[in-house]
Amino acid sequence: EVKLVESGGRLVQPGRSLRLSCVASGFTFENYAMHWVRQAPGKGLEWVSGVSWNSGNIAYVESVKGRFTISRDNAKNSLYLQMDSLRVDDTAVYYCAKPAQARPGSFDHWGQGTLVTVSS
Amino acid sequence: DIQMTQSPSSLSASVGDTVTITCRASQSISSNLNWYQQKPGKAPNLLMYGAFILQSGVPSRFSGSDYGTDFTLTINSLQPEDFATYYCQQSYSTPYNFGQGTKLEIK
Numbered sequence: 001e002v003k004l005v006e007s008g009g010r011l012v013q014p015g016r017s018l019r020l021s022c023v024a025s026g027f028t029f030e031n032y033a034m035h036w037v038r039q040a041p042g043k044g045l046e047w048v049s050g051v052s053w054n055s056g057n058i059a060y061v062e063s064v065k066g067r068f069t070i071s072r073d074n075a076k077n078s079l080y081l082q083m084d085s086l087r088v089d090d091t092a093v094y095y096c097a098k099p100a101q102a103r104p105g106s107f108d109h110w111g112q113g114t115l116v117t118v119s120s
Numbered sequence: 121d122i123q124m125t126q127s128p129s130s131l132s133a134s135v136g137d138t139v140t141i142t143c144r145a146s147q148s149i150s151s152n153l154n155w156y157q158q159k160p161g162k163a164p165n166l167l168m169y170g171a172f173i174l175q176s177g178v179p180s181r182f183s184g185s186d187y188g189t190d191f192t193l194t195i196n197s198l199q200p201e202d203f204a205t206y207y208c209q210q211s212y213s214t215p216y217n218f219g220q221g222t223k224l225e226i227k
Contacts, residue, residue, distance in 0.1 A: 035216075037164075045156075045164060045207055047216040059214035062121070095163055103169050105211025106154045110163035 002026040002109045004096045009114030016086055022079040022096030022111055030074035033057075033099055035107065036081050038092035038116075048094070049081065050105075064090075086118045122146050122210050126219025132227040138196045141222045143208035145189045152212040153191045155184060158221075159204045168193070169211070200226075 008020040022034070035050040049060045049070040058070055069082040079096055093115050097107035123146040133139045143153065151171040156164040166175045171191055172184035181196040195202055203226050208219040 044221045045158075045209070045218040047209075047214070047218065050214060050216070061215045100166070100169060100175075103211065105152065105209070105214075105216040106166060106169040107156075107164070108166045108175065110165075113163060 002098065004098060004109060004111035006094065006096050006111040006114040009094060009116045011117045011119060012086055013120050014086060014088055014118055017082070017084045018086060018116060020081040020083065020094055020114060020116070024077045024079065024096075024098070027098070029077040032101075033104060034072060034079045035097045035099065036070065036079075037095045037097050037107070037110075038090075039095070039113075040089070040092040043092075046092075051079070083116070086116075088118050090116060091118045092116060121215055122149060122213060122217055124208055124210055124217050124219040126208050126222055128222060129220060130223045130225065132225050133198055134227045135198055135200060137198045138194065139198060139224065140195075141193045141206055141208075141224075143191045143193070143219050145191070145210055145212075148189060149210045149212035151186050152210055153184075153186065154209045154211055155182075155193045156207045156209065156218075157202075157204045158207065164207065167206075195224075198224075 003025045036048040051070045067085045071080045093113040095113045096111040098109040100106045100108040125144045153171040155168040158164040171186035185192045
């Protein structure tokens with residue numbers, strides 16, 4: 001059974017940093033790109049960032065470029081999101097998402113999400 | 121970036137009804153269109169990919185159509201568990217943008 005478990009979300013002040021983690025199990029993690037998707041309270045879904053299986057290709061949504069850094073450790077079956085210079089509008093539930101096989105941007109498994117609240 | 125415009129933003133229907141949700145891409149995405157269902161407090165669930173290919177385990181009352189840059193999700197014979205929010209998403213190129221969502225409510 002595929003399982004994605006996020007952690008690291010909490011209340012943080014604007015301008016501060018936070019690191020999210022996602023531990024994967026139930027599939028061969030190193031074979032898949034991985035992604036972060038977020039959802040602000042009461043709002044829709046927003047793709048945030050993705051990293052290829054070997055970290056050779058990385059992409060971000062424009063609003064987080066230069067502030068967020070995605071990374072992965074295949075030996076630990078883990079995905080990370082380093083979030084710097086946090087803003088109030090980064091407040092959201094952050095989901096880790098796995099793409100379906102041979103469908104790079106179609107997310108067939110999601111974690112339960114971790115809530116990041118940016119507020120003074 | 122490819123923008124996804126979804127309509128309507130909300131929809132009221134009754135059990136047994138048939139409803140259709142529309143999603144328009146701002147440019148060609150070559151059928152790289154996904155549909156998700158999300159219930160309150162839960163992560164999204166992939167319903168369909170490739171515009172009309174049902175994800176394993178998804179009931180056949182869900183169907184999708186591809187009209188170039190316009191896509192539809194149709195739910196036939198609505199069941200109580202279908203009342204949720206639905207999102208389209210393009211997976212042609214990053215950023216993998218989602219539509220704004222359609223909240224399907226019980227009339």
